[in-house]
Amino acid sequence: MSSATLTLRNRVNGGSHNENANDSEWHVWLEEHGPRFLLFARHQARSEADAQDLVQEAIFESWERRGDGEPPPAALVFATIRRRAIDLARRAESRKGREVLAAEDYPELWFDSKPEDRERDLFLQQAMNKLPAIYRDVITLKLWGDLTFAEIAVALDIPANTAASRYRYGLAELRDLTKAIFP
Amino acid sequence: MTDQEQNRFEAELREIKAARLPEDFRSRLLAAAPPTKACPVRRPWPAPVALGWQRVRRFFIPAAVAAALTVVVWRHGSQMNKAARKVQNVSPAVATVPRADDVQIAQDLVSSFDTVATLPTGEPVRFQCQRWVDKVTFTDKSRGLVLEERRPRVEIVPVRFEIY
Numbered sequence: 001m002s003s004a005t006l007t008l009r010n011r012v013n014g015g016s017h018n019e020n021a022n023d024s025e026w027h028v029w030l031e032e033h034g035p036r037f038l039l040f041a042r043h044q045a046r047s048e049a050d051a052q053d054l055v056q057e058a059i060f061e062s063w064e065r066r067g068d069g070e071p072p073p074a075a076l077v078f079a080t081i082r083r084r085a086i087d088l089a090r091r092a093e094s095r096k097g098r099e100v101l102a103a104e105d106y107p108e109l110w111f112d113s114k115p116e117d118r119e120r121d122l123f124l125q126q127a128m129n130k131l132p133a134i135y136r137d138v139i140t141l142k143l144w145g146d147l148t149f150a151e152i153a154v155a156l157d158i159p160a161n162t163a164a165s166r167y168r169y170g171l172a173e174l175r176d177l178t179k180a181i182f183p
Numbered sequence: 184m185t186d187q188e189q190n191r192f193e194a195e196l197r198e199i200k201a202a203r204l205p206e207d208f209r210s211r212l213l214a215a216a217p218p219t220k221a222c223p224v225r226r227p228w229p230a231p232v233a234l235g236w237q238r239v240r241r242f243f244i245p246a247a248v249a250a251a252l253t254v255v256v257w258r259h260g261s262q263m264n265k266a267a268r269k270v271q272n273v274s275p276a277v278a279t280v281p282r283a284d285d286v287q288i289a290q291d292l293v294s295s296f297d298t299v300a301t302l303p304t305g306e307p308v309r310f311q312c313q314r315w316v317d318k319v320t321f322t323d324k325s326r327g328l329v330l331e332e333r334r335p336r337v338e339i340v341p342v343r344f345e346i347y
Contacts, residue, residue, distance in 0.1 A: 030212055035201035038208075052208045060215065112200040121199060143193065144201050172184050175192055182195055 029071050036145050037077055039110055043128075043136055044085035048108050054081050054088065075151035078141060082155065120181045127177035135170025138163050285322040290315055293335075297342070309342040 037055045045051035058080035062072035110128070111121040128136055137156055141147045149167070153160040175182065184192070204212070293314040300308050314337055321330040 027213060030204070030209070034204045034209070034212065038204055039201040052205075052211075055208075056212060056215070059212070108205075109202050112202045117199075124196075124199065143196050168189075171189060171192065175184055175188075182192060 033074055033077070035112070036074065037081060039144055040078055040137075040140050041081050041085070042108065042110055043133070043140055044082060045088065050088060054084050057084055073151075074145060075147055075155050078145060078147065079155040079157075082137075123181050124178060127174055130177055131170060131174060135166055135173060138166045139170045139174065142167055281323045281326060281328055283321055284324045285320075287318075287320040287322075289318040289320075291318060311340045311342050313338045313340075 034055070037058065038051060041051040041054040041058075042048070045054055058077050059072075061084075062076045062080050065076070066072045109118070109121065110125045113121040128139075131139070138152055141152045141155060142149070145152075147155065149160045149163045152158075152163040152167075156163065158166075203209075293316055295311070295313045298310050298312060300310060302308055314335065317334045317336055319332045322328070
């Protein structure tokens with residue numbers, strides 16, 4: 001059981017003296033998982049604001065769905081982000097042109113770069129953008145989401161074998177696109 | 184790409200971490216506390232139980248409806264049989280069909296009047312309206328039975344000028 005789980009249980013069972021500690025544990029859980037969720041959401045959304053909204057909705061919806069006060073499994077949050085992104089894309093169809101323009105000017109960096117690595121990470125970000133979405137989703141969930149292929153299958157609603165093959169093909173394509181920075 | 188190359192590439196990619204949450208977004212999330220047991224949310228049924236109930240509902244509800252219909256039909260049938268048996272038990276004198284001594288059919292003219300209407304072309308048309316009552320009287324003198332049926336009827340006949 002994770003420390004975040006313990007903390008949330010304490011919040012329920014314990015008194016107010018635990019609340020500060022519990023809040024800090026919620027912070028820890030968010031620090032650990034939030035960046036992964038946001039990275040995945042940025043692939044799904046057309047703007048940074050949409051990506052952040054997706055993450056917020058997905059975290060709290062998954063938490064409520066679990067219903068026992070314990071943090072939801074990451075796979076559930078990823079799956080919820082994807083479903084909400086599909087809903088959002090349908091709603092935003094009419095303002096497609098504006099959103100595409102916004103996406104082209106996407107200012108956010110997807111990776112946590114030191115100054116000396118910024119160029120490499122930006123190159124990787126652009127390469128990831130060039131990948132077909134079906135490869136990009138699997139690679140993101142596997143490498144940065146730390147999900148197994150079985151969990152990816154659930155999150156993306158595809159068979160596990162398909163997830164594994166997409167990962168292999170996607171990785172090979174990403175490798176071709178990034179030969180300049182990963183020789 | 185060989186397995187070795189793939190592993191090395193994966194390791195290199197894993198070293199690159201996802202960007203931290205933007206500060207304003209992080210604050211927004213932290214400000215919103217996650218739900219806890221203190222405000223419990225109704226827990227959904229586990230999937231096997233829910234599926235089990237779905238199967239029960241899918242198969243047993245139609246079966247129950249069919250069974251109820253069968254019972255209703257069976258009871259209705261048994262009541263009909265009882266009624267038929269009762270009729271059979273009635274004395275033959277009562278159960279015999281009445282015999283008509285006299286049947287009268289009459290048509291009584293109640294009222295008659297003419298009216299004039301105008302066609303869309305402006306031409307006047309005269310109508311003759313008659314109210315009738317058709318009457319059938321059935322008499323069985325042996326039982327002192329008289330049955331009478333009256334049915335009102337309206338006849339509207341256009342009257343042409345050449346006829347009029």
